[in-house]
Amino acid sequence: MKILQLNLNYCEAADDLLMQNTRKLKLDLVLIAEPYRHLDTQFRELDNTHKAIIWSCGKLPFQGVVSNREDGFVAARIGIDSIRFYSCYAPPSLSIEQFSKFLDRLTEDARQYFPVAIAGDFNSWAVDWGSRFTNARGKVLLEAMATLDVVRLNIGNTHTYTKRGASSMVDLTFVSSRLTRRSHS
Template identity: 45%
Template sequence: MKSTQLNLNHCKAAQALLTQSIRERNTDVAIICEPYKPIAGSGWVASKCGKAAIWSLKSPVQEVRAANDGFLRAKINGITVYSCYAPPSRELRQFQTMQEEISEYARDRAPLVIAGDFNAWAVEWGSKETIARGTILLEECAALDLGLANDGQELTYCKAGRGSIIDPTLLSSSLYRLTTWKVSNEFTVHFEMHGRGRRKQQPKTTGRKWEDNNLDEETYTESLRHAQWTWATELANDIARQLMGNISEEEHLATGGMSKSAT
């Protein structure tokens, strides 16, 4: 399945070029953020806010769920596809709620494609640093067993001479191994999921996994008691790293050196 991923930034000309490009490339599905306007005809679905859309050019769209807060999902050819847009103005708590809602449905529903403009920085997809949004997204990826398709070398968005890499493409492991991914000269992401026989390397590590059924509530509570937060001066991702470190240390002491976490 040939797919295209792009933020149109509400630009009429960009949407016209996209329409031409996907027809020339014989694209099956377009995952779009900030479209100029809906495309007439069948196969176009969008979030209730209209800022995230999926355009299926060849196959019927099934099981559509359009959310108010910037994402929608649809099932196409047996694959659950998410288009997501989280503007920079969205508060961290709202961003986390959005990701939790995505995860709630996506769990145990592989194969998955989760793509869009999250305005999230993480070194895993080429950013200079990992911010709180990036940490939340990476933890979600680990929980859902998703691989990061981005190579971290190419900009996925450029405007007025400035570029960024804030448009990750996340795939279930089964799809990742069968997918090629690249950024075109128009800063449009193209990826294609092939049939059997074509294999890639294992997915990039997208964060640390924790075995929920092994959670020691006493250890977790003790780690929180020892944590000392300086909310005015520490970033949220630094706080998250401190908490994870405390949990690991408490587990290590409680189990005599045998950790309950899985990487």
Template identity: 40%
Template sequence: MAKVVQLNLNHCAVAQDLLFQTLVEEKADIAIISEVYKDPNTANWVLDSKGTAAVWVSGRLHISNRAATHVSGFTWVEVSDMRIYSCYSPPSDDFEEFARLLENIGASARSSRLPVVIAGDFNAWATEWGSKKTNARGRALLELLQRLS
């Protein structure tokens, strides 16, 4: 079983440095990252077109496939017989932009023959994951996840 870390770096250089140190100390295999500080431009780092969502995979695992096109708001890798998505939707995106992002993620996930893991910072609230209330983004995300099973 792969050891996975998921976090939002808030475009912070120190947070990204600490992430890499933590990955080494914890012997993590995969990091799902939102609001990346900068692209380290390594083969085990896959970034979306905006440079805000990334997946890092340790050298212990082999990336068998990766997002072929650079779309905005999410990216994915296939590793250890699963497809792993990293997603980021800034709170400044209006609901229509958010809905388009979810449509694109859904279409991509449905094209996978492997089990799918979708994670990231959607800036969506839902009581299902501990928010005090559910907002429109949270409902839309819950509906997507339900359609994807």
């Protein structure tokens, strides 16, 4: 299964590139944060805010869609292993209390399923994934993910966000440990 996770940051050019690369790379699933436009397809699910999307763009249909009425994340099962995928977007405007509640809802849902893949823009900084410092959101995110049997796929110090000379690593992907043996390609 070929999967792409990205943040379009409401950018038209990024949206155009996504459409081109989806065909070129023959992707099966795309997890999107901050879309430029809403996909005109029946094979997509959105969170309540329309800022997190799961798009089944290949030949694998959704086997089950749930949690699509949450703010900040959407979840769906897809694939032969019935992996439960989560696409997330936690805006930087959330207070630490709101962010904690968002993570509580996310992890409470994810604890009920195995295996899972959780990806998105968490707007959190932590030394663990290459940031210069760990902020309060990063600490809360680390604690929340520690309650699940997941590992972070991001490796190295490749920035996931760059704008006007500023850069960071806020787009993260976590998967059940069982999936890590097959996730490198």
